[in-house]
Amino acid sequence: MSNYELVCGLETHIELSTKTKIFCSCTTEFGGDPNTHCCPVCIGLPGTLPKLNKKVVEYAIMAGLATNCEISPISKMDRKNYVYPDLPKAYQISQYDMPLCKNGYVELSNGRKVRILRIHIEEDAGKLVHQRGSTYVDYNRGGVPLIEIVTEPDIRSIDEAREYLEKLQLIMRFIGISDCKMQEGSLRCDVNISVRPQGTEAFGTRTEIKNMNSFTHMAKAMEYEVNRQIDLVQSGEKVVQETRRYNEEDDCTESMRGKEDAHDYRYFREPDLVTIQVSDEMVARLREKLPEPPHQKQERYMAEYGIPEADAQQLIKYRSISEYFETAIDGVQNPKVVANCMIGQIFSRLEGDSAKESFQVNVTPENLNALVKLLDEGKIKMNLLKATLEKMLDTGKAPKELISEADMGGVDTDALKAACEQAIASNPNAVSDYLSGKEKALKAILGAVMKATRGRADAVEAEKLLITLIQK
Amino acid sequence: MESQIKKLSGLMQSRQISCQELTQNYLDAMERDNKKINAYVNPTAELAMEAAKAVDKKIASGEELSPLAGIPMTLKDNISTKGIETTCCSNILKGYYPIYNATVWEILQQQNAVLLGKTNMDEFAMGSSCETSCFGGALNPHDLSHVAGGSSGGVASAVGGNLAVYGLGSDTGGSIRQPASFCGLVGLKPTYGAVSRYGLIAYASSFDQIGPITATVEDAALVYDAISRYDEKDSTCRGNTGKPASESLNNSIKGKKIGIAKEYFDGIRDDVNDAIQNAIKVYESLGAQIVYFDMPSLKYSLPVYYILACAEASSNLGRYDGIRYGYRTPHYSDRNEMICKTRSEGFGKEVKRRILLGTYVLSAGYYDAYYKKAQNLRGTLVKAFQDAFQKCDVILAPTVPMTAFPLNFTAQDAVETYQTDICTVPVNIAGLPAVSIPCGFDGTGLPIGMQLIGNSFSEPTILNMAHQYESAAGNSVFPRADMGVKL
Numbered sequence: 026m027s028n029y030e031l032v033c034g035l036e037t038h039i040e041l042s043t044k045t046k047i048f049c050s051c052t053t054e055f056g057g058d059p060n061t062h063c064c065p066v067c068i069g070l071p072g073t074l075p076k077l078n079k080k081v082v083e084y085a086i087m088a089g090l091a092t093n094c095e096i097s098p099i100s101k102m103d104r105k106n107y108v109y110p111d112l113p114k115a116y117q118i119s120q121y122d123m124p125l126c127k128n129g130y131v132e133l134s135n136g137r138k139v140r141i142l143r144i145h146i147e148e149d150a151g152k153l154v155h156q157r158g159s160t161y162v163d164y165n166r167g168g169v170p171l172i173e174i175v176t177e178p179d180i181r182s183i184d185e186a187r188e189y190l191e192k193l194q195l196i197m198r199f200i201g202i203s204d205c206k207m208q209e210g211s212l213r214c215d216v217n218i219s220v221r222p223q224g225t226e227a228f229g230t231r232t233e234i235k236n237m238n239s240f241t242h243m244a245k246a247m248e249y250e251v252n253r254q255i256d257l258v259q260s261g262e263k264v265v266q267e268t269r270r271y272n273e274e275d276d277c278t279e280s281m282r283g284k285e286d287a288h289d290y291r292y293f294r295e296p297d298l299v300t301i302q303v304s305d306e307m308v309a310r311l312r313e314k315l316p317e318p319p320h321q322k323q324e325r326y327m328a329e330y331g332i333p334e335a336d337a338q339q340l341i342k343y344r345s346i347s348e349y350f351e352t353a354i355d356g357v358q359n360p361k362v363v364a365n366c367m368i369g370q371i372f373s374r375l376e377g378d379s380a381k382e383s384f385q386v387n388v389t390p391e392n393l394n395a396l397v398k399l400l401d402e403g404k405i406k407m408n409l410l411k412a413t414l415e416k417m418l419d420t421g422k423a424p425k426e427l428i429s430e431a432d433m434g435g436v437d438t439d440a441l442k443a444a445c446e447q448a449i450a451s452n453p454n455a456v457s458d459y460l461s462g463k464e465k466a467l468k469a470i471l472g473a474v475m476k477a478t479r480g481r482a483d484a485v486e487a488e489k490l491l492i493t494l495i496q497k
Numbered sequence: 498m499e500s501q502i503k504k505l506s507g508l509m510q511s512r513q514i515s516c517q518e519l520t521q522n523y524l525d526a527m528e529r530d531n532k533k534i535n536a537y538v539n540p541t542a543e544l545a546m547e548a549a550k551a552v553d554k555k556i557a558s559g560e561e562l563s564p565l566a567g568i569p570m571t572l573k574d575n576i577s578t579k580g581i582e583t584t585c586c587s588n589i590l591k592g593y594y595p596i597y598n599a600t601v602w603e604i605l606q607q608q609n610a611v612l613l614g615k616t617n618m619d620e621f622a623m624g625s626s627c628e629t630s631c632f633g634g635a636l637n638p639h640d641l642s643h644v645a646g647g648s649s650g651g652v653a654s655a656v657g658g659n660l661a662v663y664g665l666g667s668d669t670g671g672s673i674r675q676p677a678s679f680c681g682l683v684g685l686k687p688t689y690g691a692v693s694r695y696g697l698i699a700y701a702s703s704f705d706q707i708g709p710i711t712a713t714v715e716d717a718a719l720v721y722d723a724i725s726r727y728d729e730k731d732s733t734c735r736g737n738t739g740k741p742a743s744e745s746l747n748n749s750i751k752g753k754k755i756g757i758a759k760e761y762f763d764g765i766r767d768d769v770n771d772a773i774q775n776a777i778k779v780y781e782s783l784g785a786q787i788v789y790f791d792m793p794s795l796k797y798s799l800p801v802y803y804i805l806a807c808a809e810a811s812s813n814l815g816r817y818d819g820i821r822y823g824y825r826t827p828h829y830s831d832r833n834e835m836i837c838k839t840r841s842e843g844f845g846k847e848v849k850r851r852i853l854l855g856t857y858v859l860s861a862g863y864y865d866a867y868y869k870k871a872q873n874l875r876g877t878l879v880k881a882f883q884d885a886f887q888k889c890d891v892i893l894a895p896t897v898p899m900t901a902f903p904l905n906f907t908a909q910d911a912v913e914t915y916q917t918d919i920c921t922v923p924v925n926i927a928g929l930p931a932v933s934i935p936c937g938f939d940g941t942g943l944p945i946g947m948q949l950i951g952n953s954f955s956e957p958t959i960l961n962m963a964h965q966y967e968s969a970a971g972n973s974v975f976p977r978a979d980m981g982v983k984l
Contacts, residue, residue: 065597069816071590071698072577072599074731106812106859108836115815160832162820291859293868296703296809299732 029220029255032228033186033247034178037193038171039203040149040211041084047148047170048075048118055209059154059163067168069113074297077102081170082125082301084202085146086311088172089126091196091318092141096308100125102146102295107288110162111151119147119173121292125301131192139189140177147171172202178217178228183247187240190214192320199319199344204382207239216247219264220254229254230264234271234278246271250278322347330360339368345384352390358401362410366393370414387421388414396424406483408475436482441474444482445490448473456495467491498967498975500715501662501984506564509556516556516567520549520611522982523569527613527660530980534636534645536654536661538574539582540614545569548611555609564719566609571655571664574615575622576707577696578602581612585698586630587620589843590823599696600728601665601707608723613661617651620845621814622672622700624648625914626907629847634904637680638978640943643901646676652710653680659981663711663720667697669704670802671896671921674933677710678896678946681935681976683963684710685717688954689928690735692721693728699813701806704925712975714934714964718743721956742957746964751784753962756889758792761920765898772937772945773895779969780893785962788889794881795923797874802922803915804858804871811855817843850911875926882927886952891962895920896933896946920948930956934963935974944976 046053049066066073086096103121124145130138149171151164174193180186194205194212205212219231234250237243249271254264268287269278317325319341326337340350350367354360371388375381396413399405405413405428416427436444448470449456458466467488474487508514524542531537552567572578575585577595584590598606605612617635619627627650628634635650637643638658645654649666653676656664666673668686677684685708692707699705709720718741725737757777762770777787819825819839826838844852858867885892897917907914924931931950938944951959967975 065595068821070577070595070597070822071583071585071593071816072575072595072694072696073597074695076730076732104812106815108815108818110818110820110832113816113821115818116812289861291812291856291861291864293808293812293859296701297731297733 028223029251029258030223031181031183031247031251032178032219032221032231033180034176034217035174035180035186035189036176036215036217037174037190038213039088039174039197039205041081041170041172042201042203042211043078043080043084043170045078045080046168047078047081047146048168051168053169055211057165059161060165062165063167067113068164075118075295077298077301078170081146082303083307083311084170085125085144085172086303086308087200087202087315088174088197089129089144090308090312090315091200092126092129092131092144092174092193094126094129094141094144096126096303097123098303098305099123100301100303102298102301103292104295105147106291109150110160111153111164111167113151113164113167117148117150118295118298120145125303131189131196133185133188133192135185137179137181137185139179139185142175142177144172144174147173178219178231183244183251186216186247187244190240190243195319195341199316199341201316201344210238213238214243216243216250218247218250218254220251220258229258230266232264232266232278233268235268235281237271242271242273245276246278249276253278316344319347326360326364330354330364332361332364336364336368339372340364343382343384345382349384349390353393353397355394357394357397362397362400363393366397366410366414370411370418374418386418388417392417392423399424399428406481408482408484409480412480436478441478441482441487441490442494444474444477445487445494447477449491449494459495498713498715498972500719501712502564502568502716502719504984505568505662506566509552509567510562512556516549516552516611517546519567520545520569520613523613523660526981530658530660533641533980534638534654534658534660535633536616536635536645536651536658537571537614538584538586538617538630538632538651541581541612542614544581545611545613548609552609552611563608563723565605565723567611568662569611569613570605571613571616571652571661572602573618573649573652573664573666575618575667575698575700576602576665577698578612578615581615583615583698584631585621586618586632587844587848588631588824589817589839591631593823595696597696600693600730601724602696604724604726605665613655616649616655616661616664618666619648619650619672620848621698621810622648622667622669622705623810623847623851624907625671625675625917626902627651627654627676628905628907629845631845636904637901637943638980639681639976640901640941643903643943644679644906646679646901648672648676649684649710650676653677653682653684656680656710656712657682658978659983663709663716665707665720665724666710667700667705667707668925669700669706669806670918670925673708673710674896674921674931674946674948675918678933678935678948679901679944681944681946682710682712683714683717683935684708684933685721685956685960686924686931687721687725687956688930689925690733691725691737691930691954691956693724693726693731693734693736695728695730695734699809701809702813703809704802704806706925714932714960714967715743715746717932718746718956718960718964721960725956737954737956739954740957742960745957745961748961749784750780750962750965753785753891754889755780755785755787755962756885756892757787757789758795758885758892758894759789760792760795761892761894764919765895766900766939768939769895769898769900769945773893773947776936776947776966776970777893779966780962783965783969790885790888792881792885794874794877797878798923798926799915799919801871801874801878801926802918803854804867805875805926807851807855808859808868809855811852811859814844814848814852819843847911878923879927882923882929882952890951891955891959892950894948894950896948897921900939900941900943900945924950929953930959932959932963934967935976936966936970937974938976
């Protein structure tokens with residue numbers, strides 16, 4: 026590998042999360058009984074005509090703006106002709122030579138830019154289902170809107186490919202145009218890959234690996250394919266330009282079809298649809314709507330709020346999380362407390378990625394905000410905040426419903442001293458354990474103090490006081 | 498010429514005839530005469546009587562109805578009708594019952610039209626004689642040894658044979674105007690985008706347009722006014738946003754400029770030329786001015802049309818694979834074989850020829866030489882018409898260089914047959930409206946037609962010009978066949 030350099034470009038298909046399909050008003054909802062999300066248009070009955078969904082154009086423009094693309098003021102739809110049973114018109118309506126967006130880029134953490142050649146809109150096909158020895162066709166997915174994002178061959182390592190795709194996924198989720206779930210097929214990726222000796226300019230012959238359905242598979246497929254190509258080149262053989270697929274079972278790539286079997290799609294302009302015109306006003310309006318890009322957000326969280334990188338990354342993983350965070354920190358002295366509450370306590374209540382994505386929790390961001398403000402005002406201490414947050418997560422109640430006026434304002438020094446002395450007196454075993462070097466024993470005594478003060482005491486202060494009193 | 502639609506509508510409104518009686522007259526005539534001319538491939542007698550009954554009820558209750566209410570009519574068999582078999586006269590679509598209505602049929606149903614049945618056509622509208630129909634061709638009601646023309650031959654045969662008051666056809670390269678001309682009728686090909694194509698089974702999407710075939714110009718105007726509506730289901734359709742065409746029929750045409758482009762007259766038969774020269778004289782007598790000019794780019798029309806229309810057809814017809822509807826071959830061992838055999842057995846020869854032609858001109862390596870070049874020339878032709886309409890209000894031209902073909906004429910030489918479309922295809926390329934009207938007879942008594950071509954959305958103008966000629970020339974050029982319903 027070290028003598029060779031990998032050259033890679035990605036073609037990524039992303040299903041847009043518009044409510045309706047690209048050319049009709051059927052739902053885009055995933056699943057459903059076969060052929061129940063269909064109408065005469067999306068099953069291509071004779072005489073039907075497509076009608077372009079404006080939202081699809083808007084979403085694609087947002088994707089373009091978020092990846093630094095130029096938006097074409099004029100573009101058109103084309104027909105891509107090929108025969109397959111899941112394609113009921115025998116052509117896919119796509120964009121060929123006038124894509125909606127072009128010439129953008131995504132910047133990687135090492136500072137390199139992966140240039141985006143184009144983003145175009147198109148319709149998805151249906152699905153073949155093999156059952157009981159027969160093949161059935163389900164057209165529910167047919168006509169679901171897709172964008173295809175094509176990069177220049179700017180990627181130079183598997184890590185870069187992975188980072189690019191993760192970044193793309195994050196951006197698209199953030200601007201709210203797709204859920205980008207690889208396992209459900211709402212994000213799919215084809216990898217174009219070749220190798221060349223380090224330090225040379227000319228591209229080697231490339232192969233295309235189709236339909237990567239997870240990050241892990243993509244990395245494995247690339248690894249295998251790079252090594253295969255290097256082996257070929259080193260042994261004096263030629264890499265054949267072809268389309269390959271990744272075989273999960275054997276962890277290898279295998280040939281699907283060669284160049285000579287490549288389809289001639291006979292692209293031509295879709296006569297049933299009119300020219301797509303995008304005004305400057307429309308672009309400006311969509312740019313306005315675009316949220317702060319996730320990576321800019323992450324940097325801001327780190328710089329402005331002093332949140333560690335790992336935590337900041339967690340907070341921008343989904344748009345819903347960052348929105349929650351930004352509502353909860355409103356007017357708060359130290360946003361880091363909010364971040365800790367979310368990552369420490371709230372996240373532990375959410376199982377799995379999809380729960381984090383929807384971020385449906387019992388505590389509203391407004392209630393978390395109110396709770397942290399009580400801390401800011403000195404009305405409660407950190408341990409009471411934590412205990413209350415747990416109760417809030419259990420009950421969904423507001424902090425004021427859970428903390429009485431009496432509990433607020435903490436415990437004065439005399440009362441704390443009294444409580445500590447009481448705890449030491451009633452836990453002689455723990456005290457002797459502590460004195461004999463078992464530091465953990467102090468926790469039991471501290472627990473008694475907290476119990477006696479109903480959690481109002483400042484745990485740090487109480488611990489200090491306990492040590493002083495015991496060692497006296 | 499008195500409007501048939503208005504006359505019948507008046508008879509029904511004044512209770513001189515009920516819609517059921519009228520419809521029954523047509524159904525009886527169809528029973529008797531359709532076998533002579535093969536106009537209808539799928540009569541819908543029961544539905545027609547049901548619709549007629551509903552109309553009679555509405556008339557009895559005093560409901561205000563459109564002039565089209567209760568008028569017995571027909572639709573070409575490529576217009577989708579929910580629950581009524583729609584075959585495009587192709588074996589591959591036999592047994593196909595649409596689950597939705599074409600927009601034009603929706604509109605006409607709202608106006609209480611009475612559908613007598615679906616009419617014959619060249620398979621998928623590909624042909625000039627109706628003889629590529631899988632049901633055999635429709636015959637010319639004026640001479641049964643000649644064709645009705647194509648591709649909307651069944652509509653022309655039915656209306657010309659007095660087996661329908663009017664019908665809707667489709668015109669991709671002349672398929673309304675040519676059979677109208679052959680059968681002595683009025684055929685209007687509207688501006689591209691005036692009438693919704695939703696539900697019209699596509700042959701060549703950027704050329705196809707639905708329009709009426711009628712006995713008189715006023716009838717054509719009334720039907721055009723009814724169907725030329727904006728439709729959100731067809732992105733290319735804006736409808737007629739101007740005045741109704743039927744309101745300006747009686748306007749004076751004094752001072753109107755009629756353009757004559759000499760290329761339209763190259764190679765036309767002498768008797769056709771003579772008839773048109775006579776029509777020019779009629780127009781002059783009505784105060785119109787004749788201007789002569791050249792349109793050299795018209796010579797590209799035929800190759801441009803056949804390249805682009807076939808290219809679109811090859812894509813449009815890809816969906817007939819036997820998987821979802823229509824014909825499927827009974828014997829096959831795998832999916833590919835099933836699709837191949839279904840298409841080989843289901844499509845006729847002319848359709849296969851055009852699919853192959855279209856596939857070829859779009860193929861890598863040939864695209865630039867054919868498709869792209871033809872697209873560029875399409876632009877040239879659009880420009881040529883724009884220039885011409887700087888000089889005149891309408892262009893007058895023959896509809897077809899000859900009169901109706903004898904039977905089996907078109908089967909002999911495809912290219913020779915394509916050449917007979919020379920006068921009709923230019924307006925489809927440019928998306929313009931044109932109306933064909935009768936203007937005389939040949940030596941054997943077959944009708945001759947001429948067409949008036951207008952600028953985009955100038956249907957009121959061309960129909961006004963047509964109506965003025967019709968009024969001046971009168972019954973001498975408008976033939977009536979001796980069959981069907983006698984009004």
